[in-house]
Amino acid sequence: MAKKQTTPGKTGTDRRTTRTGSEAAVTTKKIESLAEMVIAAAARKKDPNFDIPIRALSNVRFDPKRAIIEMGGATQSRHFFDKSMAKKFMQTLLIAAQCKTLIEENKTASIRSLYYLAKHDVAGTKEKTFNDQEESDPIIEDLEVCIDTLREELHVYASNRGNLVGPITLVDDGNTLDCMKMGSAGYPVPSIVEPGVVQFKKCTAKYILHVEKDTVWRRFYEDRYHEKHHCVVTHGGGQPARGMRRLLRRMHDELKLPVYCLLDNDPWGYYIYSVIKQGSINLAYESQRMAVPQAVFIGVSSFDYERCGLSDDVKIGLNDQDVKRAKQILSYPWFKGKRDWEREIRKMMQNGFKMEVEALLNKRLTYLTGEYVPMKIKDRKQWLD
């Protein structure tokens, strides 16, 4: 792998303007178009309505060529003059209006805040616009797919989760940050990492190593793996949040960095990998901007027990739930038919046990960062793709 020196164009931003004007203008325009359709229908004395793509397993498909999970073309029309839809129709426009205000005021809000911002009495009634957050969350997703935008572009944020260390200098909210010098918890990945907020300035990393948990990340940090191997080490604190997934995708696309995943040898680890690589079923519409179809799983593999001569101290027996989940994963179209993956998952069930990344430390404290991962990165034959 050649050492890369990448200096993308845009490097600075006014700290107060956390979104670029053009990005915001596009999203605002989309919301306005939605509203104009409604107004036009009303002016013609017609039933105002709009189409919302269906977010359900029935409308999700795996595109083997692009290697991501995508939404199908099925939509549902949401009408105002329909008792069963009128409330959701109103809620969609309320959320859209709130998002438009957020964008115009250059503010962001959490999904919980958005719920409180949009909650009030329906004029002339004792009814509330929203009874709880379970009503407003799906509406945000409806709006995303309806006007083809990402939640982040609607100025709605999830949790900040995940950290990063490595030879990359980026600008976050106007602050230039050298991610080699961010202290012992690294650079904390924010919830919104769109180009208006986070720009890449300089990067000499050769690849990204993504690990599952912060406790494992800390092992790599402390052993200066990122220094010795000129790479970026990230963790997502379990299932990576949207910010981390989007950042992995952007670093992969814009900085041409390969992504290697080091996850537990269990169904949960496989699933985290598949979400990073193909996207999730629930949020299939985001895959095209979040998924990293070229991501590679380097371990822990079911074959590593014998391959690496591990002791039985690392074994954790599979429970019924694990076996059930493994079979489910095996049936996903993006695993099914991949011979290596079928072997891998079947071997885990044959083993009858799972293994955590941290278990490899049982050999010695330096085994993971000093031997195991370098060996895995070097030997393509051990990769699961």
Add this chain to the structure above:
Amino acid sequence: MAKKQTTPGKTGTDRRTTRTGSEAAVTTKKIESLAEMVIAAAARKKDPNFDIPIRALSNVRFDPKRAIIEMGGATQSRHFFDKSMAKKFMQTLLIAAQCKTLIEENKTASIRSLYYLAKHDVAGTKEKTFNDQEESDPIIEDLEVCIDTLREELHVYASNRGNLVGPITLVDDGNTLDCMKMGSAGYPVPSIVEPGVVQFKKCTAKYILHVEKDTVWRRFYEDRYHEKHHCVVTHGGGQPARGMRRLLRRMHDELKLPVYCLLDNDPWGYYIYSVIKQGSINLAYESQRMAVPQAVFIGVSSFDYERCGLSDDVKIGLNDQDVKRAKQILSYPWFKGKRDWEREIRKMMQNGFKMEVEALLNKRLTYLTGEYVPMKIKDRKQWLD
């Protein structure tokens, strides 16, 4: 409140030496003394044993003068020549030996890693030294109290959790960090913030505002509250982890910063406050180095519904669990007898509802940071102490 300019002495450290030599030497000495006691007994052909303070509610007391939860003096002797104690005796020495190695190699490990590091076959048997982490975790705590040290001094880490923004410059693992310029997720507080890792360099903050969740923290960050009010804003991602608690304590002690807590108006919010202020029951022995007895609760108070003219959109009905928990909290010696707190908790039960910090945004997006908190900080009469 006067503006403070604090420049503590120690400001730099060799990045590779994450602990100061003297700190490490003291802890190593304590572990060695433990081992020497055992060796001396064995040499005298006596039953080797050591005393471990009892970590149970029965041995916890609230010191009203120091205003922290403390451990009592009760101890239990752990003998080697006792079938019921021999395994735990061995486990204690195994964990102590592992920690000594970590300290000597200047490495740290998570509690999970420590379990794997210490797990192996007991020589000549088919038994394991530890069967699962539930066996090793309490042994770490035993060791902490036995030799009067903190987990962090044994080089054992918990999770990195919590973030901070504000006019403070600190050195973390040799990197000088201006916490006003750390990007949109702020400075991530690491698990270990002992003086050997984190030193304070410069601070012009007037106080610390601690909030519960990162979504609320982000509201303050985005509204530049820390700039406008010259303060540090922290969040713990729920119940604050050890690193955040210890950092709050150190900033309070060394930089003389008052700590104001803004938490949800529910039993969980009260409890988070009490842990920051007095320490937790489970880890009572840490209170003297983690608790901030002068911390103040500024809201959300049960009286704010009327006081601030909130709409009924903010109400979340109390469930049975909430009522039970509220009564329990009311009976804790550190709440009992404090008239203001008794009024506060009783009022919540009378209200029949709880309120989240984010619910205040229902008024308007800027209400929380622009009006509510400044009003609360100004008016001492609204503080709960």
